[in-house]
Amino acid sequence: MFNGGFKGKPNVTSSSFISGKYTKKEHHLLKNNNEWIRAFYSSIDYLVIGAGGGGGETIGGGGGGGQFSNSSFSSVSPGISFTVIIGAGGASSGSVAPGAYPGGFSGNSSSIIASPTIIANGTITANGGGAGGGYNLGGTSPAGTGGGHGGGQGGGGGAGIAAGTGQNAGGTSGSNTNSGAGGGGAGQVGFNSTSGVCGAGGNGSSWLDSTYYSGGGGGGARSPGGGTAAAGGLGGGGAGGTGVQNGFNGTVNSGGGGGGGGYRNSPVVEGAGGTGGSGVVIFRYLGSQTASGGTVTSSGGYTYHTFANSGTFIT
Numbered sequence: 001m002f003n004g005g006f007k008g009k010p011n012v013t014s015s016s017f018i019s020g021k022y023t024k025k026e027h028h029l030l031k032n033n034n035e036w037i038r039a040f041y042s043s044i045d046y047l048v049i050g051a052g053g054g055g056g057e058t059i060g061g062g063g064g065g066g067q068f069s070n071s072s073f074s075s076v077s078p079g080i081s082f083t084v085i086i087g088a089g090g091a092s093s094g095s096v097a098p099g100a101y102p103g104g105f106s107g108n109s110s111s112i113i114a115s116p117t118i119i120a121n122g123t124i125t126a127n128g129g130g131a132g133g134g135y136n137l138g139g140t141s142p143a144g145t146g147g148g149h150g151g152g153q154g155g156g157g158g159a160g161i162a163a164g165t166g167q168n169a170g171g172t173s174g175s176n177t178n179s180g181a182g183g184g185g186a187g188q189v190g191f192n193s194t195s196g197v198c199g200a201g202g203n204g205s206s207w208l209d210s211t212y213y214s215g216g217g218g219g220g221a222r223s224p225g226g227g228t229a230a231a232g233g234l235g236g237g238g239a240g241g242t243g244v245q246n247g248f249n250g251t252v253n254s255g256g257g258g259g260g261g262g263y264r265n266s267p268v269v270e271g272a273g274g275t276g277g278s279g280v281v282i283f284r285y286l287g288s289q290t291a292s293g294g295t296v297t298s299s300g301g302y303t304y305h306t307f308a309n310s311g312t313f314i315t
Contacts, residue, residue, distance in 0.1 A: 041076040041315060045284040046124070047207045048112055049255035050087050053129035053183065054104025055217045055238065055247035055273025057093035059226060060260030062183035062190060062201045062217025062240060063250065063276045064129030065233065066107050067167050070207055073118060082283075082313040083113040084293070087128050089250060089276035092258055098270060101134040104258060110279035112313075129257050130170065132183055132217060132247075132273055170216065171199040178226035180219030180240055180260035185233040190216045196227040201257060204235020208284060209304065212236075213255050220247055220260030220271060232259055238274040250277030253308045281307040291315045 050066030066087065087108030094102070107128025114122070170190035171181030182190035185202030193199040201216030215233030220226075223243030232238045236254025240262065241247045247259030258274030281294075283305040289296055293313035294305040305313055 040078070041285055043072050043074050043285065044076050044315070045072045045208055046070065046112065047213075047280070047282045048110050048124055048126040049213045049279045049281070050109050050126035050128040051089045051107030051279040052214070052217070052236070052250040052255050052257040052276030053107045053131045054090035054092040054276050055220070055240070055258035055260040056103040056132035056134035056180065057261045057272050058101045058135040058220070058263045058270040059178065059180045059222050060093060060103070060134050060220045060240070060247060060273045061132035061170060061173065061180045062219055062230070062232065062237065062247070062260050063090055063104050063107070063132040063257030063273070064167065064170055064183040064190070065185040065202070065204050065214030065216050065235060065237060065257050066110070066129045066255030066276070066279055067126040068186035068205050068214045068255070069124060069126040076118065076315055078315050080118060080315045081115045083115070084281045084307045084311050084313055085111045086281060086307060086310050087279040089278045090128060090131055090258065092247065092275045093134055093261065093273040098268070101270070103134045104131040104273045104276070106131050107255070107276040107279070110281055112281060126279065127167070129167070129183065129214070129216075129255065129276060132170070132180070132258065132260050134273070135263070168202055171219070173199070173219070178222040180221070182219050182230055182233070183216030183237065183257040185216040185235060185237060186214035188233065191230070193219050196225065198227060198230035198240055200230040201233035201237035203233040204237070204256070207282070209282065209299070213280070215254070215256045217247065217250060217257035217259040217274060220262045220273070222263045222265065224265065226263070229259065229262060232256060236277045241271040244269040244271060246272045247274035249274040252278050253280040255279050283313055
């Protein structure tokens with residue numbers, strides 16, 4: 001939303017330029033010299049979603065949803081440039097040598113960087129979701145950095161970890177040998193598994209566009225004996241695989257975690273985990289389009305700039 005409506009180019013040196021708040025003297029000079037292009041944005045809402053973590057192999061745990069970071073900037077001047085970086089989804093465990101049972105890989109962070117700086121510390125970052133653990137008879141599965149971690153199936157599959165606002169821990173699988181646990185989502189912890197019942201991914205959180213983001217991935221299942229693989233959490237979490245199935249990938253640009261891989265007893269098939277969904281960044285302001293960058297849409301009197309890939313948002 002804009003205040004005023006003067007036209008021109010603001011080239012008056014002022015510490016007020018960064019905030020968009022000018023003194024009466026500066027305003028008078030700019031107006032009289034026809035150097036005012038437009039008044040500041042009273043508010044710009046933003047959402048930054050980190051990428052989801054990849055699921056684990058073989059009755060694997062689901063990957064965690066990426067961090068969900070949202071707030072707003074007030075009194076933003078025209079001409080502010082925001083560099084947008086979109087994190088790639090965490091890789092799946094992949095299919096490796098039989099009996100290796102690796103966990104997945106953590107998702108990558110997404111961020112926005114303003115120039116001139118209007119953000120404390122210059123950058124807003126949403127971390128990637130943690131990795132889902134693989135089948136592990138010998139202890140805890142490796143946790144990803146900065147996110148919900150679906151405990152891998154098997155002896156001490158491991159509790160998930162949580163790091164930062166907008167992330168929750170993954171579930172645990174305890175000592176059962178059949179069913180993987182769910183990855184944590186932005187709005188809910190991942191669900192534990194018991195023998196024969198896989199843990200679902202935790203649900204993500206919704207934003208101002210009424211869309212959910214950052215759901216956790218579901219746990220994978222042994223077949224027969226492990227029941228049915230669990231669903232991913234609301235917000236792009238991938239479902240787990242059953243038997244010969246690999247875990248399903250998290251939804252692109254949702255920050256959803258990948259599902260855990262399945263396992264078939266005979267003949268033996270070890271399912272890989274799903275890949276985490278990539279992150280996303282969205283800006284929103286009231287009124288018609290005046291800024292540039294990303295994919296531009298409008299709804300309910302607001303303009304949205306959605307970044308599925310890295311780019312630049314300019315007010």
